[in-house]
Amino acid sequence: MIESIQYVLYAGLLISCVFSVFFSIKSRRSIDGKIRGLSAAKMNISMGFMLIILALIQMFIFSGSSIRVVIGAIFMVLGAFNIFAGIRNHGLWSRYNAESNQS
16 A cells, blocks of 8 residues: 555656756746746646655655654645645736637
């Protein structure tokens, strides 16, 4: 059971890391500001998931020392903030794109 949870967490970590790198490259290479903003928002969301998965790995897979739990809690808070900021920015850039397409 623990082994299957490890595989799921590591697969989620790998997937979120790949998405984070993909959207980071897409954001940095884009000339259009709208695409850059949307890609940066998606990068924040995927980095947030990556940090939360890292926190879960730290807290549940390895031995439960207090330092690991504190670092895992810090990663979880940072991940939640990244997800929140990414969703907020994605909404703002999506509305901006919708308004500029209507004009």
